[in-house]
Amino acid sequence: MDIIVCLKQVVDPELPVRDFAIDPSTKRQVRDGRPLVISTYDENALEVALQLKDAGGARVTALTLGPQSALGDAVRLALAMGADEAVVVDDPRGPDLLGIEKVGILAAAVRRVGRFDLVLCGCESADWVERAVPPLLAEAIGAACVTFATRVEAADGGLLVRRMADDGFHQVEARLPAVVAIASDEGNRPRLPKVKDIVAAKRKPVQTWPVGDLGVPSVGEGALGVEVREVVVPQRTARCEFVEGEPAEQASALLRRLQDLKLL
Amino acid sequence: MAGICVVAHALDGTLGRSSLELVGAARALDAGLGLGMAAALLGHGSHLAEATDVLQHHGVTAIYRVDHPLLTAGQTDAALAALESIFQRAAPQVVLVSADTVGRELAPRLAHRMAAALVTEAVELGVEDGVITARRQVYGGRAIATLVVTKRPAVLSVKPRALDVPEPKPATATIEDVAVAIDAGALPTRVREVLREQADVGLEDAQIVIGGGRGMGGPDGFKLLEELAALLDGAVGASRPPADAGWVPISWQIGQTGKTIRPALYIAVGISGATQHIAGASGARTIVAINHDPEAPIFSMAHLGIAGDYREVVPALIAKVKELKGR
Numbered sequence A: 001m002d003i004i005v006c007l008k009q010v011v012d013p014e015l016p017v018r019d020f021a022i023d024p025s026t027k028r029q030v031r032d033g034r035p036l037v038i039s040t041y042d043e044n045a046l047e048v049a050l051q052l053k054d055a056g057g058a059r060v061t062a063l064t065l066g067p068q069s070a071l072g073d074a075v076r077l078a079l080a081m082g083a084d085e086a087v088v089v090d091d092p093r094g095p096d097l098l099g100i101e102k103v104g105i106l107a108a109a110v111r112r113v114g115r116f117d118l119v120l121c122g123c124e125s126a127d128w129v130e131r132a133v134p135p136l137l138a139e140a141i142g143a144a145c146v147t148f149a150t151r152v153e154a155a156d157g158g159l160l161v162r163r164m165a166d167d168g169f170h171q172v173e174a175r176l177p178a179v180v181a182i183a184s185d186e187g188n189r190p191r192l193p194k195v196k197d198i199v200a201a202k203r204k205p206v207q208t209w210p211v212g213d214l215g216v217p218s219v220g221e222g223a224l225g226v227e228v229r230e231v232v233v234p235q236r237t238a239r240c241e242f243v244e245g246e247p248a249e250q251a252s253a254l255l256r257r258l259q260d261l262k263l264l
Numbered sequence B: 001m002a003g004i005c006v007v008a009h010a011l012d013g014t015l016g017r018s019s020l021e022l023v024g025a026a027r028a029l030d031a032g033l034g035l036g037m038a039a040a041l042l043g044h045g046s047h048l049a050e051a052t053d054v055l056q057h058h059g060v061t062a063i064y065r066v067d068h069p070l071l072t073a074g075q076t077d078a079a080l081a082a083l084e085s086i087f088q089r090a091a092p093q094v095v096l097v098s099a100d101t102v103g104r105e106l107a108p109r110l111a112h113r114m115a116a117a118l119v120t121e122a123v124e125l126g127v128e129d130g131v132i133t134a135r136r137q138v139y140g141g142r143a144i145a146t147l148v149v150t151k152r153p154a155v156l157s158v159k160p161r162a163l164d165v166p167e168p169k170p171a172t173a174t175i176e177d178v179a180v181a182i183d184a185g186a187l188p189t190r191v192r193e194v195l196r197e198q199a200d201v202g203l204e205d206a207q208i209v210i211g212g213g214r215g216m217g218g219p220d221g222f223k224l225l226e227e228l229a230a231l232l233d234g235a236v237g238a239s240r241p242p243a244d245a246g247w248v249p250i251s252w253q254i255g256q257t258g259k260t261i262r263p264a265l266y267i268a269v270g271i272s273g274a275t276q277h278i279a280g281a282s283g284a285r286t287i288v289a290i291n292h293d294p295e296a297p298i299f300s301m302a303h304l305g306i307a308g309d310y311r312e313v314v315p316a317l318i319a320k321v322k323e324l325k326g327r
């Protein structure tokens, strides 16, 4: 099976809130000086690809769209985890593009990679959380689509996918080619590369394609149809009232407060 | 067709609450845009008549209804085919979709097919000078983005439980049954099985929710939370680490990736208060935090706090609630 994993590089989403700031000119998060990581669920997606490779053999290509200058660590980690090769689509605007703007670029890159049965993505990017790229990409390359999947198996020439649902799971059969977006669960926790993997990763092929070479016309503002007007950080106003004392006293006092508030 | 179309569905049997949340949003948009509103109703069998009544009861005056045996739980491809048939007859300018299991696959795909503008996961919609604005959470709930929709058609998906169900507004709708041919063999995906996880009180509907985090230390800690929740007629949820570790079902996860809850009372136990978790719980009217670290960020979001070890505090609470309820 030929698998492409779409990886987005983001500012570490679990940085303390004090390190978070919005740049008013780009209306996006300030990236300078912040550690960059592979977007959380994209690592789970890569893990799913590597498990399919372990189970039945597969060629795994990591694909990322962003400013080439900054992508080193993400690409090296993906190769060290076990991806066979990597493609970087170099676009300085990469981190700021909305789903509709970047899907044409990602689709062109997938086609240029050429061989693919399965494209794996994260279920949501950790920064913009649009949940848009996987279904858009499926449409653009004419593939089946399943999102919020936690497990993927090859079955009967297609896939059997376990998808999170509101009150449980769906077992979904999907044809190939397919785009599947992955959410985390106990079975797809990303593996940690060993030292020898990190060394071996240095010899794996990385191709860089300037975005202009893909020949995708840029989506004009009017055609996009959505403008980001502002991005604001809400102020939190809650003031916590601590209930003091020994556990039994704390418990009584808390219940009394909740009764006062008519919550019990 | 009217200019605003709500995608309402009864794929899971009954009309979901989120379909009514969309009706509320459409009513508000229509007041600002004056385009008129309609609903596309998808499902199969006897439930559709009941769903039709509920939509009319909430002010929907035009319903395009598709009844097909493939329009059941999780069947995104069948739903997409049905909507395409409806929209070929009458093209709406604004389509509202709930970002539920099917809707989060459906909305971007529909937008692509309609060459429409796309906003996903909105938590608020409005109209300013005849233009639609949408707000959504970004950066793990650390910021709110305001998007302006400058094009028609537009497909907007709305996060379930972000909006209120509107007041009833009884109306009589014109109902058009749209015949749709869906070739089962041609659909790229098919739901083979639906696996439901039992819960006594649905997390999203509970008035009291108790959430456990990594600080619970394992599945046993959650037994205590379940005991307390049962006494309070509440539901138990979790942060991501317990769900990822398999201590609790993934459907219990509250937060950006998990569920959005809006209870009267949320008690967060052994949860540090990451923005991605609070993103799903900030609609709680009162938040109580129990955490042994008095510096944990959760205390800057909670209204009431107990700095202590849950292994002492929760049993004490259980004992006091039993006293209170005379059990």
Ligand SMILES: Cc1cc2nc3c(=O)[nH]c(=O)nc-3n(C[C@H](O)[C@H](O)[C@H](O)COP(=O)(O)OP(=O)(O)OC[C@H]3O[C@@H](n4cnc5c(N)ncnc54)[C@H](O)[C@@H]3O)c2cc1C
Binding pocket: A013, A014, A040, A041, A124, A125, A126, A127, B140, B212, B213, B214, B215, B216, B238, B239, B240, B241, B242, B253, B254, B255, B256, B257, B258, B259, B269, B270, B271, B272, B273, B274, B275, B276, B277, B280, B290, B291, B292, B293, B296, B308, B309, B310, B311
């Ligand atoms: C893209 C993305 C999406 C995410 N989506 C979600 C989501 O949907 N939901 C979610 O919850 N998280 C989500 N997260 C993860 C989130 O960032 C945090 O990592 C997570 O919420 C932390 O969970 P926690 O508070 O249980 O664990 P921790 O941060 O490890 O906190 C555990 C807390 O327990 C306390 N504690 C330990 N022992 C005890 C004890 N005996 N008694 C009392 N207190 C104790 C500790 O003091 C600590 O504060 C997401 C992250 C990303 C990047």
Ligand SMILES: Nc1ncnc2c1ncn2[C@@H]1O[C@H](COP(=O)(O)O)[C@@H](O)[C@H]1O
Binding pocket: A006, A007, A008, A009, A039, A041, A042, A063, A064, A065, A066, A094, A095, A099, A102, A120, A121, A122, A123, A124, A125, A126, A128, A129, A130, A131, A132, A133, A134
């Ligand atoms: N710039 C990018 N490069 C590669 N993959 C991306 C990029 N942006 C989004 N994706 C993929 O699409 C998924 C969903 O992103 P989003 O639609 O932004 O929530 C991510 O988890 C990635 O797998």
